[in-house]
Amino acid sequence: MSLDEFFVTGDPLILGSQIAIGLTMVGLVALITYLKRWKWLWREWFTTVDHKKIGIMYILAGVLMFFRGGVDGLLMKAQTSRPELGFLDAQHYDEIFTTHGVIMILFMAMPLLIGIMNVVVPLQIGARDVAFPKLNALSFWLFFVGAMLFNISFVIGGSPDAGWTSYFPLAGKEFTPGVGNNYYAIALQIAGIGTLATGINFVVTIIKMRAPGMSWMKMPIFTWTSFVTSILIVAAFPIFTVALAFMSLDRLFGTHFFTVAAGGDPMLWLNLFWLWGHPEVYIVVLPAFGMFSEVIATFSRKNLFGYKSMVYAVAGIAFLSMLVWVHHFYTMGNSAAVNSIFSLTTIMIAIPTGVKIFNWLFTMRKGRIEFSNAMLWSLAFIPCFTIGGVTGVMLAMAAADYQYHNTMFLVAHFHYVLIPGVVFAVFAGLYYWWPKMFGFKLNEKIGKWHFWLFVIGFNMTFMPMFFVGLDGMSRRMYTYSESTGWAPWLGFSAVGSVVMAAGFAALCYNIYWSFRYASRDVGSDPWNGRTLEWATASPAPHYNFAVVPEVDRIDDFWYKKKEGKTGIKKSDLKPVHMPSNSWTPIFLGVAFGIVGFFLVFEWFTLAVISSILIVIGLVANSFDYDDGYHIPVDELEEEEREWRGELK
Amino acid sequence: MSSTHSSRFPWNHLIGFILSIALTLLAVFVKFYTSFSDSIVVWIIGTLAIFQALIQLFMFMHVTEGKEGWINVVNMIYSVFLALVIVFGSIWVLTSGHAAMH
Numbered sequence: 001m002s003l004d005e006f007f008v009t010g011d012p013l014i015l016g017s018q019i020a021i022g023l024t025m026v027g028l029v030a031l032i033t034y035l036k037r038w039k040w041l042w043r044e045w046f047t048t049v050d051h052k053k054i055g056i057m058y059i060l061a062g063v064l065m066f067f068r069g070g071v072d073g074l075l076m077k078a079q080t081s082r083p084e085l086g087f088l089d090a091q092h093y094d095e096i097f098t099t100h101g102v103i104m105i106l107f108m109a110m111p112l113l114i115g116i117m118n119v120v121v122p123l124q125i126g127a128r129d130v131a132f133p134k135l136n137a138l139s140f141w142l143f144f145v146g147a148m149l150f151n152i153s154f155v156i157g158g159s160p161d162a163g164w165t166s167y168f169p170l171a172g173k174e175f176t177p178g179v180g181n182n183y184y185a186i187a188l189q190i191a192g193i194g195t196l197a198t199g200i201n202f203v204v205t206i207i208k209m210r211a212p213g214m215s216w217m218k219m220p221i222f223t224w225t226s227f228v229t230s231i232l233i234v235a236a237f238p239i240f241t242v243a244l245a246f247m248s249l250d251r252l253f254g255t256h257f258f259t260v261a262a263g264g265d266p267m268l269w270l271n272l273f274w275l276w277g278h279p280e281v282y283i284v285v286l287p288a289f290g291m292f293s294e295v296i297a298t299f300s301r302k303n304l305f306g307y308k309s310m311v312y313a314v315a316g317i318a319f320l321s322m323l324v325w326v327h328h329f330y331t332m333g334n335s336a337a338v339n340s341i342f343s344l345t346t347i348m349i350a351i352p353t354g355v356k357i358f359n360w361l362f363t364m365r366k367g368r369i370e371f372s373n374a375m376l377w378s379l380a381f382i383p384c385f386t387i388g389g390v391t392g393v394m395l396a397m398a399a400a401d402y403q404y405h406n407t408m409f410l411v412a413h414f415h416y417v418l419i420p421g422v423v424f425a426v427f428a429g430l431y432y433w434w435p436k437m438f439g440f441k442l443n444e445k446i447g448k449w450h451f452w453l454f455v456i457g458f459n460m461t462f463m464p465m466f467f468v469g470l471d472g473m474s475r476r477m478y479t480y481s482e483s484t485g486w487a488p489w490l491g492f493s494a495v496g497s498v499v500m501a502a503g504f505a506a507l508c509y510n511i512y513w514s515f516r517y518a519s520r521d522v523g524s525d526p527w528n529g530r531t532l533e534w535a536t537a538s539p540a541p542h543y544n545f546a547v548v549p550e551v552d553r554i555d556d557f558w559y560k561k562k563e564g565k566t567g568i569k570k571s572d573l574k575p576v577h578m579p580s581n582s583w584t585p586i587f588l589g590v591a592f593g594i595v596g597f598f599l600v601f602e603w604f605t606l607a608v609i610s611s612i613l614i615v616i617g618l619v620a621n622s623f624d625y626d627d628g629y630h631i632p633v634d635e636l637e638e639e640e641r642e643w644r645g646e647l648k
Numbered sequence: 649m650s651s652t653h654s655s656r657f658p659w660n661h662l663i664g665f666i667l668s669i670a671l672t673l674l675a676v677f678v679k680f681y682t683s684f685s686d687s688i689v690v691w692i693i694g695t696l697a698i699f700q701a702l703i704q705l706f707m708f709m710h711v712t713e714g715k716e717g718w719i720n721v722v723n724m725i726y727s728v729f730l731a732l733v734i735v736f737g738s739i740w741v742l743t744s745g746h747a748a749m750h
Contacts, residue, residue, distance in 0.1 A: 207716070207719060231726075235726075235730055239734065265742060267742055268738075268742060271738050271741055271742060272738075275734060275737075275738070322730060322733055323733065323737075325737075326741055332745070333745050334741065334744060334745035335744040335745035337744065338740065338741055338744055338745060
């Protein structure tokens with residue numbers, strides 16, 4: 001392979017990106033060296049097993065990926081803003097919608113949600129860390145390496161270009177011979193292993209590590225939704241692992257799982273992909289529902305209406321979510337029985353979702369609503385998401401779906417589900433839990449700019465897509481003619497995407513501004529919260545709780561505050577056992593990245609040689625006898641005194 | 649449940665032991681001393697294996713005991729359900745409709 005095949009060449013946009021990436025990397029290395037921060041980075045972040053720091057790294061990576069995926073979106077909107085534009089050619093457009101989809105779902109939504117889960121769940125259940133802290137670090141590094149591997153595709157070797165669903169036969173070697181779709185198969189596999197480990201970790205954490213007294217029906221609702229999401233991860237991700245393994249074998253080693261020629265079946269890929277892909281939608285949306293529930297209850301000053309029905313609704317959604325996958329390909333030409341059954345299950349899933357909408361509305365009814373930023377996002381979520389849900393029921397009807405299938409109507413629908421359902425939730429969650437992570441609030445005034453620009457821009461961008469979709473515009477069209485009459489709609493939509501981008505810029509500015517100027521004096525419980533994460537200092541100390549709290553009822557902390565029983569006694573302090581940092585997770589992550597890179601380029605000798613690194617990492621990990629360390633009582637006392645005052 | 653353990657004769661274990669031996673012998677018998685076709689033999693042995701597994705789980709491995717033993721049971725039922733959905737669902741989806749008309 002010659003050098004100009006290795007690097008993608010010939011496009012000024014990509015050349016610009018290559019130069020920008022190169023300069024940023026050099027700049028970062030120089031800056032860290034200049035500030036003498038390498039040791040600090042290694043000690044405090046790269047080798048950490050602290051769930052809060054891992055969560056923050058997930059969130060940081062998620063915001064970065066949001067930027068990358070967002071730029072992809074803007075490029076697409078620019079290309080379709082006018083008829084017959086030549087800004088992007090068809091191939092480049094294909095690559096961009098592919099990476100946009102993969103990055104937004106797997107490298108933006110997932111890490112932001114898992115990041116917030118990481119920070120919040122152990123705090124909410126009164127635990128000091130997750131069940132397997134080192135595995136948690138490994139999860140992060142595998143995700144991160146997978147994401148980076150996927151991201152370099154557009155400058156090295158070429159991007160995947162078969163859509164985020166990568167349907168066969170297009171995604172097979174015969175039709176896309178380059179390395180692009182190898183990136184898809186390998187990078188998602190690596191990140192997927194990390195996600196699966198996260199799922200296992202949180203199932204065990206929530207089953208085994210709840211504070212004394214916190215029975216199932218006393219668990220905060222966000223913990224419930226995280227629990228159900230983790231179960232869905234464990235149930236669904238192995239299917240994707242298998243599908244990607246088949247894909248890799250087909251592409252790298254010439255097997256024929258998905259090629260008709262030798263008796264394979266491309267529809268098997270669709271089937272497996274959506275067996276994972278549909279639960280995946282609920283994997284990202286359930287924790288988001290949990291966040292809205294926490295935020296709405298807190299800022300309505302009421303307990304969550306119908307807590308139990310909420311729990312049952314979440315469980316019901318999880319159960320049904322494994323039974324609806326065929327609605328993504330009704331048009332494969334299935335029997336009437338198959339399409340009818342899957343229509344039914346799909347429509348049924350709207351029922352528990354409707355239950356939740358009413359629960360949120362009734363939680364707010366007669367509440368003393370405070371319009372903080374977190375609450376604003378939750379309020380905007382309800383109508384926007386309902387539009388997404390109702391159009392979903394339209395799509396669920398198999399007969400009607402033959403009209404909507406693969407049109408812009410569908411694209412508008414799932415953006416109306418995923419952006420309010422996930423992105424709004426993440427924003428609400430970030431504003432809400434930011435003080436718990438960093439010890440200061442994000443600015444409310446800049447936050448309002450962020451909110452209004454983003455919500456208005458979002459509706460401007462995606463509402464027109466419903467109409468061009470109904471008018472027959474299919475998805476993934478890179479251009480269209482003047483005579484279609486779509487130009488005004490799509491032009492308006494493009495303007496909307498710029499407004500939405502301005503909203504995102506306001507968030508970034510808000511983070512920057514608040515880091516520099518926001519008041520550090522916010523106390524441990526700035527929102528008058530209801531759950532245990534507010535019972536400890538902000539930012540939470542590395543041991544989380546000096547004394548493990550005991551729980552008598554739901555929203556226990558809320559009642560304890562009223563009873564004035566939130567203090568701790570000096571005599572209750574005992575040395576706290578904490579896990580030690582470890583270098584093996586990041587080492588294994590990098591090793592997987594190197595092997596993955598060689599596999600993408602089908603340099604098998606190098607891949608085999610470098611996989612020795614993985615073995616070294618695993619062996620080193622097995623012989624690691626470090627049992628962690630104990631934080632002595634005086635240290636605990638000193639840290640607690642700082643925010644509680646003198647202990648009794 | 650735990651009180652029955654200490655003093656009384658472990659009937660559970662005895663019955664489980666006898667049943668598991670019986671099931672094993674039955675499998676041997678079906679294979680060597682009957683003239684069923686191979687596919688029927690596999691079906692019978694498979695069915696016996698499921699009973700064997702259940703006996704092991706309930707009589708020796710005590711899946712339902714312990715503070716949150718029901719979690720194990722729910723977990724197993726859910727896993728079996730998922731496996732059935734994935735396998736038979738996929739077969740159904742990929743072999744009906746147009747796909748069946750090769």
